Amino acid sequence: MSFEATISAFARALADPHAPPAGDARRFAVYRNNVAVGLIRNLEARFPVTRRLVGDDFFRGMAGAFVAREKPRTPVMIHYGAGFPAFVRGFTPAAELPYLPDVAALEDAWAEAYHAAEAEPLPAAALAEVASERLEGLRFAFHPAARLIEFATPAASLWAAHQSEGEPAAPELWAPEAALVARPQADVQVRRLPEGGFAFAAALRDGATLGEAAAPLIAAGGDPGAHLVGLIQAGAVAALL
Amino acid sequence: MSRPPAALPPRAGVGFKPEHFEAILAGPAGVGFFEVHAENYMGAGGPPHRRLGALRELYPLSLHGVGLSIGGPRPLDREHLQRLAALRRRYEPGLFSEHLAWSSHDVGYLSDLLPLPLTSETLRVVCDHIDETQCAVGRMLLENPSTYLSFDESEIPETEFLAEIVRRTGCGLLLDVNNVEVQAGNHGFSPEAYLDSFPLRAVEEIHLAGYADAEAGLRIDAHDSPVRPRVWSLYASVIARIGARPTLIEWDNDVPDWPTLSAEAAKADAEAARVF
DSSP states (O other), X not given: OOHHHHHHHHHHHHHOTTSOOSSOHHHHHHHHHHHHHHHHHXXXXXXXXXXXXXXHXXXXXXXXXXXXXXXXXXXXXXXXXXTHHHHHHTOGGGTTOTHHHHXXXXXXXXXXXXXXXXXXXXXXXXGGGSOHHHHTTOOEEEOTTOEEEXXXXXXXXXXXXXXXXXOOOOOSSOOOOEEEEEOSSSSOEEEEOOTTHHHHHHHHHTTOOHHHHHHHHHHTTOOHHHHHHHHHHTTOEEEEO | OOOOOSSOOSSEEEEOOGGGHHHHHHSOOOOSEEEEEGGGGOSSSSHHHHHHHHHHTTSXXXXXXXXXXXXXXXXXXXXXXXXXXXXXXXXXXXXXEEESSEEEETTEEEEEEEOOOOSHHHHHHHHHHHHHHHHHXXXXXXXXXXXXXXXXXXXXXXXXXXXXXXHHHOOEEEEEHHHHHHHHHHHTOOHHHHHHHSOGGGEEEEEEEOOEEOGGGOEEOOOOSOOOHHHHHHXXXXXXXXXXXXXXXXXXXXXXXXXXXXHHHHHHHHHHHHHO
């Protein structure tokens, strides 16, 4: 067999758990196990709360089904698992846990924020230096680590309740939530956004002026100033444009 | 602050684990260098780079790649070569090493060091890949593998294969003594005879680790336990022949606390002191 044919057969047999082994079954099983365990271990590290919510065995089964279907596309494993939240959403045995894919999405955002590029966050005082007539036309460059994420479940509260050891408290209110994930310096921080905060922040992130982003908030009786200061204090903004 | 020189001293070092960062900074750590897996530092920023930058201000560094797939038939990933080159420029490691193994193919990246047949065809492909890597990233060391199966079509003994790679490409070798012991068990050969035929003159770094005993008598290169006594004695026999080399304790799974890990490194230094 040519080199290409040998390695192609080996790779195909590794990728498909139902394919016959390439070579001695007992020895080939070591490689099959190494590949699956290595990839699953990566997901365990990236999704610790998701794992805690369902237990080790269930998580291993779910992660195993994912790694059988989706291999990393590059050797840079710190991005592997970006497709896992969507996989969890479609994973039938977890269908009764609607918060599970939301928590997984939050953990994925956390991991991406952790590895995102460095940038100085905008100092809170910067806003005070802007002339009031210019405020409405301001646009903002978001910090490279900042991620906004919206849930149909109280996933941010669930996630927060699982950050310490011991019995986690149930969320006070079972309602949709939104979160800001930011890493202004070394540490990743997750904050629940107040009512209307997601739409406001997402509009700013996507290039709206402050006036454009604030209009729906004002119409609903909200205070865009408080929202904006909150975003800047959380380190979500890198610069005024 | 000025960085310590890039060159690794002929002493023991350890694989850097973030959980040891505080203990290391509280130092002196008592080790000669740290080694990191290159792929763990290929994010844009964040705590990994902050820690590695701080570590590099205090210690020499060895950059160890685990994902280049030098031993596969497919062309090397150019973007990955560029990522490696960027890390090398940024952190100025004293050594850069990769494996005689493959890890990527059509199905994607398999996150394991996989075996290849040793033939004149694969020798040519591997040498081309090493030439390309050394052009893009700089001079490298190639590590001898630990494998669980062999291929019927293999026609060149592994030590001869490695010697020929050194001759053709000018790369150096990273001798993983634990891999020798793992392979000796898995393929039923004498580790002493393997080392007798190994191109020891080309060895510029040594790896030591613990292996696991699997069912069916296979030895697994698990990096999850102390170095075995047999591996220590093979190590002593190697450095008695070639002198002390930068020697890494690889302990990547079930990572122990810092005192345990640094004590294992101290054992390697003591072994070298005993031999000379």
